[in-house]
Amino acid sequence: MTNLPAITSRDPLRRGFVALPWAVACGMLTYAFIAGGYFVTVMSFAMIYAVFVIGLNIFMGTAGQVSFGHNAFAALSGYTSAVLTATYYWEPIAAFAAGLALALLVALVVGWPTLRLKGHYLAMATLAIGLIVYEIATQWQSVTQGYMGISGISPLAFWGYEIVSERGKLFALVLIVLLASLAAARLRASRFGRALAAIAGSEDAARALGIDVAHYKLAAFLVSAAYAALAGSLFVHVVEFVSPEVFGLHMVVLAFTMLYVGGIGTLGGPILGAVIVSLLPEMFRGFKDYQDLFYGAGLIILLIYAPKGLAALSDLLPRKGRA
Amino acid sequence: MTLLSLQAVTRRFGGLVAVDAVDLDVAEGGVTAVIGPNGAGKTTLFNLVSGFQTPDSGRILFAGEDITARPPEAIATAGIVRTFQLVQLFQNLSVLENIKVGCHLHTQGGLWSALLRTRRTRREEQEVEARARELLQFVGLEAAPETEASALAYGQQRLLEIARSLAARPRLLLLDEPAAGLSADETKRLSGAIRAIAGRGTTVLLIEHDMKLVMNTADTIAVLDFGRKIAEGPPAMVRESPPVIAAYLGVGHA
Numbered sequence: 001m002t003n004l005p006a007i008t009s010r011d012p013l014r015r016g017f018v019a020l021p022w023a024v025a026c027g028m029l030t031y032a033f034i035a036g037g038y039f040v041t042v043m044s045f046a047m048i049y050a051v052f053v054i055g056l057n058i059f060m061g062t063a064g065q066v067s068f069g070h071n072a073f074a075a076l077s078g079y080t081s082a083v084l085t086a087t088y089y090w091e092p093i094a095a096f097a098a099g100l101a102l103a104l105l106v107a108l109v110v111g112w113p114t115l116r117l118k119g120h121y122l123a124m125a126t127l128a129i130g131l132i133v134y135e136i137a138t139q140w141q142s143v144t145q146g147y148m149g150i151s152g153i154s155p156l157a158f159w160g161y162e163i164v165s166e167r168g169k170l171f172a173l174v175l176i177v178l179l180a181s182l183a184a185a186r187l188r189a190s191r192f193g194r195a196l197a198a199i200a201g202s203e204d205a206a207r208a209l210g211i212d213v214a215h216y217k218l219a220a221f222l223v224s225a226a227y228a229a230l231a232g233s234l235f236v237h238v239v240e241f242v243s244p245e246v247f248g249l250h251m252v253v254l255a256f257t258m259l260y261v262g263g264i265g266t267l268g269g270p271i272l273g274a275v276i277v278s279l280l281p282e283m284f285r286g287f288k289d290y291q292d293l294f295y296g297a298g299l300i301i302l303l304i305y306a307p308k309g310l311a312a313l314s315d316l317l318p319r320k321g322r323a
Numbered sequence: 324m325t326l327l328s329l330q331a332v333t334r335r336f337g338g339l340v341a342v343d344a345v346d347l348d349v350a351e352g353g354v355t356a357v358i359g360p361n362g363a364g365k366t367t368l369f370n371l372v373s374g375f376q377t378p379d380s381g382r383i384l385f386a387g388e389d390i391t392a393r394p395p396e397a398i399a400t401a402g403i404v405r406t407f408q409l410v411q412l413f414q415n416l417s418v419l420e421n422i423k424v425g426c427h428l429h430t431q432g433g434l435w436s437a438l439l440r441t442r443r444t445r446r447e448e449q450e451v452e453a454r455a456r457e458l459l460q461f462v463g464l465e466a467a468p469e470t471e472a473s474a475l476a477y478g479q480q481r482l483l484e485i486a487r488s489l490a491a492r493p494r495l496l497l498l499d500e501p502a503a504g505l506s507a508d509e510t511k512r513l514s515g516a517i518r519a520i521a522g523r524g525t526t527v528l529l530i531e532h533d534m535k536l537v538m539n540t541a542d543t544i545a546v547l548d549f550g551r552k553i554a555e556g557p558p559a560m561v562r563e564s565p566p567v568i569a570a571y572l573g574v575g576h577a
């Protein structure tokens with residue numbers, strides 16, 4: 001809830017600063033619905049990533065832990081959805097349930113031993129699991145078809161109702177992002193969320209108040225893995241194709257960028273970050289050969305001047321009446 | 324009645340015996356102080372009682388139950404809550420939220436109740452909110468509940484940490500040098516707060532260097548020197564004890 005005081009601020013300039021990135025994000029979504037075409041695809045990817053980053057934010061932003069391997073959970077669930085619907089003709093919802101269960105099981109096996117240790121053991125373990133799952137996706141060709149990937153995955157469907165149009169998919173994704181964000185907000189404002197935030201603040205103080213730190217870290221890890229699994233399954237149903245590259249290390253880098261650009265630890269940050277970072281390559285396309293250069297420079301400038309991200313832009317203004 | 328009982332508790336760090344076969348009984352109700360020169364083993368003693376370190380030998384009983392070598396969260400659940408010599412606030416949270424975290428032990432909500440926001444969860448949240456505000460008032464911090472904890476002055480941070488510990492409704496509150504870094508004025512306020520906490524029925528065990536605070540608040544004082552208990556009794560008696568005078572002023576003055 002760290003960004004709530006800013007939103008309720010009466011200072012109009014501050015309000016403007018808070019509203020600006022949201023106006024851009026909403027404007028882009030609206031434009032996508034009107035214009036259609038390629039832009040709808042860009043925004044659909046942004047929404048899928050938003051789900052992923054909302055989950056990552058619970059683990060990294062609220063609980064203050066680090067994971068480089070949440071792409072593994074997206075891959076496990078995504079591939080399960082792909083194989084079960086394309087090869088065995090399962091219902092998408094049932095396939096997703098199976099994928100979610102598999103992702104949670106793996107998260108439990110990885111998280112149980114490593115989350116009891118202090119320090120960077122978990123970060124290392126997650127990096128490893130991300131790489132292992134990627135290797136499996138490329139090598140286990142009889143099931144995953146290796147680099148070729150799996151096509152013919154059934155489109156997004158809810159209770160037998162298939163969503164075929166690009167606009168329809170985007171609309172469904174926006175609804176899912178809003179629900180995912182609402183769930184994250186409720187978690188953050190609860191006893192559960194406070195325990196996670198306490199662990200980020202001081203593990204010793206949390207334990208002294210009776211919080212079982214290992215238990216809550218594992219719970220946060222599983223919750224964020226569930227979000228990643230949902231994002232993975234959504235991706236394969238929206239694109240109707242999957243290959244190992246989709247869930248490679250690139251996914252981690254992109255998700256981290258979105259999390260930090262949007263504002264780690266804030267409620268709205270993941271959505272903002274996902275939309276803005278998805279748009280950046282489009283914005284910088286005009287620079288042609290220098291596109292990556294300007295993209296990188298833009299990110300650095302943003303992180304220097306708004307280290308808490310776009311959701312906390314109002315912090316740039318001088319504070320008044322601070323107690 | 325004895326609430327906390329240490330029986331021949333020993334803790335070594337390499338060749339150093341930080342706590343050497345200490346016996347200590349803390350009676351229920353009132354304020355007990357542990358004093359002693361720097362390096363006397365006071366903080367180690369606290370870490371042993373609160374579970375942040377484990378004794379090499381000896382037993383620690385709380386309300387008749389053996390709590391030796393239990394992890395900190397289990398000891399907090401049993402009813403012992405501590406503060407830290409270097410204030411350990413949740414700097415990322417607001418003043419009010421810090422205290423709400425303190426209510427963790429006496430509330431139940433988990434993952435599902437948070438997602439569903441059942442009527443019970445909402446009622447529990449209201450109770451937590453009311454309790455947190457009441458405790459803020461108790462320590463005089465009610466003016467800025469939404470301020471980030473890191474923005475408070477040092478003395479206020481100490482008071483907030485104490486209020487947060489009280490939210491856990493401990494039977495025994497351990498205060499590790501609560502007056503360190505406080506002004507004379509703030510120390511006086513702290514002294515009043517400690518008496519008020521004891522008056523509300525919470526037993527207080529404190530480590531302190533500030534002798535004025537100790538003499539003003541403690542009912543019983545235990546003195547440690549080089550890991551050993553060298554005196555125990557009411558303030559007036561401890562003040563006159565020759566080994567205590569020797570430990571504080573050097574042997575020549577005894």
